[in-house]
Amino acid sequence: MPYNNGQTVTLSGPDGDEIRVRLEVNSKARRLILRLDERRREAVAVAPSRRQIKDAAAFAAERVDWIHSRLRHLPDAVSFEEGSVISYRGAPCRLTAIGDGRVARLVPGDPNTLCAPGDPDTLHLRTTRYLKKQARADITRAVKRHAARLNVTYSEISVKDTRSRWGSCTADGKLSFSWRLIMAPPAVLDYVAAHECAHLLEMNHSPRFWAHVSTCCVDWKTHRNWLRVHGATLQATGS
Known part of the structure; x- marks a missing residue:
């Protein structure tokens, strides 16, 4: 056929x-x-x-x-809906559409609560929008820090919903990242930012490339392994 x-x-x-x-x-x-x-x-x-x-x-x-x-062996899917508990910056976070106002906010507690007031049927949209915004902020801060340390420049930072890569770097200095990194521990997000900044010097995975990564992130092997173990869970959340 x-x-x-x-x-x-x-x-x-x-x-x-x-x-x-x-x-x-x-x-x-x-x-x-x-x-x-x-x-x-x-x-x-x-x-x-x-x-x-x-x-x-x-x-x-x-x-x-x-x-x-x-x-x-794939983890169970977790929807962005009322009462769901997801990972946010590596810690449990409960989702709710109940609350005052119109702006999504994080309410401290055990666990923390992401309050995104509005129609429960569209909670997934407001949750995704909030997480993307926070991901862009965290990633931008990390990229600026690592770019300065490596003395490199980038032309653009974009945050996308990628399936096969947590980050990428083009020859003209455009860096792209998965917004789902905001659900990982901050050190893991920081490692991915360092990884892509190192590609601005070496567009490969040679020993020199990993030496640049190590300059920014000494424990990069630990964080890379975390993504290998838990990455499927991030992809199964809010999908």
Whole structure:
């Protein structure tokens, strides 16, 4: 059967359950790649070119047991709704639409409460808006600090809802970050900011690059490992 870029195919898992696999073409990929989209709770098979989409589908089918195992171990999704408890700057935070005024604010407590007054049906929108705003502020402060330490300049900072990267850096100095980093401990966000600032000096992951990261963040290995362990939980929150 013919396959198309962006198409979703359904495979049969070892328990007979249906497993969704999205087919994508990425000209930057050097080989067939299989990864998980934690938020959509599906696998993504990446082909370097259109003519290899069929190969990507077969690649995923051969590894359906691996996909099944990884999907089973994904954390449960947590919606931004009344009473939900999420992580905010690494600490538990309860969400509520109940309160006075029209501006979202953080109310100290055990746990803290993010109060975003308004229609409960749109609490997820106000929560997301608040978290993005705080993420941009925290990331901007961290980038400015690390850029000064490394004596580098950047042209732009953007905050997005990325799935596969926590941060990125382009050759013209544009830095991009996932707003979901605001849910991680501050030291983890700080590490990602340092990581991308180091790319302004080295567009690779050579020993010299990691030396620059270490200049800004001595414990970068600890924070990188935290993201590897808990990153799926951040992606499953508010999705």
